[in-house]
Amino acid sequence: MNLSTSPRGNKILAIEDDPDVLALYKSYLQRRGYSVLSASGAVEGMSLLQDNPDTRLILLDLNLPGMSGEEWIAWYLQQGRQTPVVVASGKGDILTITKGNNVTAALTKPFHMEELQELIEVLLAEDWQDQVTMDTRTH
Secondary structure, three states, X not given: XXXXXXXXXXXXXXXXXXXXXXXXXXXXXXXXXXXXXXXXXXXXXXHHHHHOOOEEXXXXXXOOOOOOHHHHHHHHHHOOOOOOEEEEEOOOOHHHHHOOXXXXXXXXXXXXXXXXXXXXXXXXXXXXXXXXXXXXXXX
């Protein structure tokens, strides 16, 4: 296994306004060896991301207080960063929101935590953008 795909040392930023869901993400991912930063709102998430440039993956809810997930993604894309973002939402238009850029992936709520884990493993692989690009060409 490449060091980059090993959970140890990989920092994940979870941005979720539901405290129970945020606690679930944090406990599940920490048990698997990830370092987890948690934010209960979009602005707090922006601040944590700027303070932690070594963040390897962002888990983002779309329904956030103060700023929507869609607005957060627009801000994030303007930053020019390439850290992958997993957009988790029960909204029906989640695929439309994540389409058109190469840094976001969609996960529709409700989902099993194993699905999240598999997606994280793919996105933390060094060649994740090649894998995603290849997948879209074959489907």
